[in-house]
Structures are given as C-alpha cells and as structure tokens.
Amino acid sequence: MILSTTVLDWRIDGNRRVHDKTNGDTYILNCDFMYDIHAHTDGSWMYYYDNMYDRQDGGAYLKCDTSPANIIVAADLIPVSETVTLPIFPDDVQTETAVDTTIMLDQFSRAWAHSNGTATYVVYADDAWNMIRVLCDMTLAELYTLISGI
Amino acid sequence: MYKICTVTNWSDSRDSTRRIAPADVSGSRQILLNPNRFSDIKVRDLTLVTSKSIFKFFDNHLDRREGYSVVKADDPVVSLITAADTAFHSNMITLPIHKNNNPDNATVDHTMNVDCIAYADSYNPDPTNHCWVVYYNAAFKRREVLTSYNIDQIADIAETGSTTTTTTSTTE
Numbered sequence: 001m002i003l004s005t006t007v008l009d010w011r012i013d014g015n016r017r018v019h020d021k022t023n024g025d026t027y028i029l030n031c032d033f034m035y036d037i038h039a040h041t042d043g044s045w046m047y048y049y050d051n052m053y054d055r056q057d058g059g060a061y062l063k064c065d066t067s068p069a070n071i072i073v074a075a076d077l078i079p080v081s082e083t084v085t086l087p088i089f090p091d092d093v094q095t096e097t098a099v100d101t102t103i104m105l106d107q108f109s110r111a112w113a114h115s116n117g118t119a120t121y122v123v124y125a126d127d128a129w130n131m132i133r134v135l136c137d138m139t140l141a142e143l144y145t146l147i148s149g150i
Numbered sequence: 151m152y153k154i155c156t157v158t159n160w161s162d163s164r165d166s167t168r169r170i171a172p173a174d175v176s177g178s179r180q181i182l183l184n185p186n187r188f189s190d191i192k193v194r195d196l197t198l199v200t201s202k203s204i205f206k207f208f209d210n211h212l213d214r215r216e217g218y219s220v221v222k223a224d225d226p227v228v229s230l231i232t233a234a235d236t237a238f239h240s241n242m243i244t245l246p247i248h249k250n251n252n253p254d255n256a257t258v259d260h261t262m263n264v265d266c267i268a269y270a271d272s273y274n275p276d277p278t279n280h281c282w283v284v285y286y287n288a289a290f291k292r293r294e295v296l297t298s299y300n301i302d303q304i305a306d307i308a309e310t311g312s313t314t315t316t317t318t319s320t321t322e
Contacts, residue, residue: 047287
C-alpha cells in the first residue's frame with residue numbers, strides 16, 4: 001500500500017526532490033517500490049525505485065521520518081481499491097477542466113503537493129515502459145484519503 | 151507463502167546444476183522457494199511418482215531477459231499450489247543480515263517486500279543458525295546475503311511473524 005511520509009533526503013535528480021533541506025517534504029510513496037529498508041535515527045532509510053518494473057531503474061537512497069515498523073504497518077494496510085481515479089488537469093493547466101483517469105494502484109510511484117497546496121503532482125509507471133507525471137485537482141491529503149480510506 | 155521444497159535437481163543456466171551439489175549425499179536439498187517465481191508446474195511422472203513435481207523457476211521474474219531453470223522436487227503439485235494460495239503474515243519481512251556475509255560479524259536488520267525474495271538455501275558450515283537468502287531489488291539487482299536465521303525460521307516468520315513455531319532444522 002502507500003505511505004505518507006516526510007522525505008528528508010532523496011539522492012536522485014540532483015537532490016532536487018527535497019526542497020526543504022531542514023524539515024523535508026511530504027510525499028506519498030508506494031511501499032512496493034521500497035527495498036532494503038533500514039532503521040535510522042531520523043526514522044529509516046531505503047532504496048526507492050521510481051519504477052520497479054523497469055530493469056534499468058537502479059533505485060535511489062531515500063531517508064524519511066517513518067520507522068521501519070510503521071512502514072510495515074502502512075505496507076499491510078488494505079487500500080480502498082486496487083485502482084485509483086485521478087482528476088487530471090490537461091497539460092498541467094489548473095484553469096482547464098480536470099479529466100478523470102483511472103490507474104492501477106500498483107503503478108503509483110509517488111505524489112507531492114503543488115506549491116499552491118490545492119493541487120497534487122502524481123507520478124505513475126506505465127508498467128516498465130514509461131513514467132508519467134500529471135497534475136491532479138486534489139490536495140495531497142485528499143489523495144491519501146482517496147487511496148487509503150483514512 | 152514460501153515453500154520449503156526437497157529439491158533433487160536444479161538445472162540452471164546461471165550456475166549449472168551446482169545448487170544440488172555432490173556434497174548433498176542424500177541426493178536432494180531443502181531449499182525455500184518463492185512460488186511467485188514458479189511456472190508450468192507438473193507432476194513429474196504420471197505413472198511412477200505422482201508425489202513428485204517438476205516446474206520452471208525464474209530467479210528474476212521481473213526481468214524479461216531472465217531465462218528459467220528447471221527444478222525437480224520431491225513435493226506433490228498440490229502442496230506447491232497450497233503454498234501459493236497461503237497468505238503471508240505481512241507484505242514485508244525483516245531479516246538480520248550479516249555484514250560482508252561473514253557469520254562472525256554483527257547483523258543489521260533489513261526490511262523488504264516478501265515478493266522480492268527468490269529463494270533461501272542452507273549455509274553449509276552451520277545450517278541450523280544461518281542461511282543464504284537470494285533476493286532482488288526490483289528487476290535491477292540480485293543480492294545474495296547471509297542471515298542468522300535458518301530456512302525454517304524464515305518460513306515461520308513469513309507465515310506467523312515470529313520464529314516461535316520452528317520445529318525442525320535444515321539438513322544439508
């Protein structure tokens with residue numbers, strides 16, 4: 001299942017995924033894409049694969065403030081559905097009408113809030129073929145509730 | 151759920167048939183296998199040995215380049231199906247892994263998805279206290295690590311979350 005956590009360090013894309021270097025950024029992650037989870041004084045560290053279906057994806061070091069025990073709890077939560085329907089803005093334009101698009105939950109890679117807080121970026125895998133980033137008409141908290149029911 | 155099989159032959163392109171070595175004087179070896187890598191499970195000989203099975207096994211089932219190996223086991227097909235249908239205690243499993251694969255070194259807990267473990271094999275010098283675990287980080291990387299559990303304990307943890315139900319030790 002998914003995990004909502006504060007990512008403190010993510011060594012990929014030139015370390016640009018974590019903007020707040022002091023407090024970290026909130027992400028929703030897919031527990032199935034996590035490997036080699038270790039305890040850390042801040043929570044845990046692991047190798048996170050953006051696309052576990054792509055053999056060319058080698059994973060990246062990720063540190064977050066959630067303990068391994070709580071990651072296991074999140075991994076064992078049963079989602080509302082094996083699919084999730086995302087209201088996606090065409091071309092990331094928030095003035096456009098969002099179009100509902102349903103993806104499989106096991107394709108979900110990560111999500112983070114738009115800087116305005118009203119929309120959410122979601123990245124999902126087209127199986128091993130491609131990674132797709134979309135902007136959705138919902139907050140990060142609403143997305144978490146939509147998937148987890150919590 | 152993982153299945154501890156009595157493997158009599160493992161024909162593999164990666165390391166030939168050495169997974170069942172001449173040192174295994176019984177002619178077989180107890181190996182913990184993950185059924186999510188099984189394919190084409192068949193009764194080995196319909197007329198003679200219906201209690202035995204033969205199946206394909208993919209070490210790295212997420213990599214389209216990965217060929218299969220053929221495993222012959224002294225386990226009936228129905229037991230393999232039962233294992234595949236049995237739920238894990240958790241989607242994650244935590245294993246104590248020795249640093250540098252040296253049994254004299256301390257262990258570090260690694261937590262991983264139960265799906266990423268391919269198989270576990272006994273550690274010949276001390277099969278009751280250690281075993282090798284082969285797992286994959288997605289389709290990308292194969293890892294072979296030495297743990298301070300035997301294969302029965304790994305099966306118990308996967309099934310119940312603890313090692314308390316261990317009843318037998320693994321033989322070479």
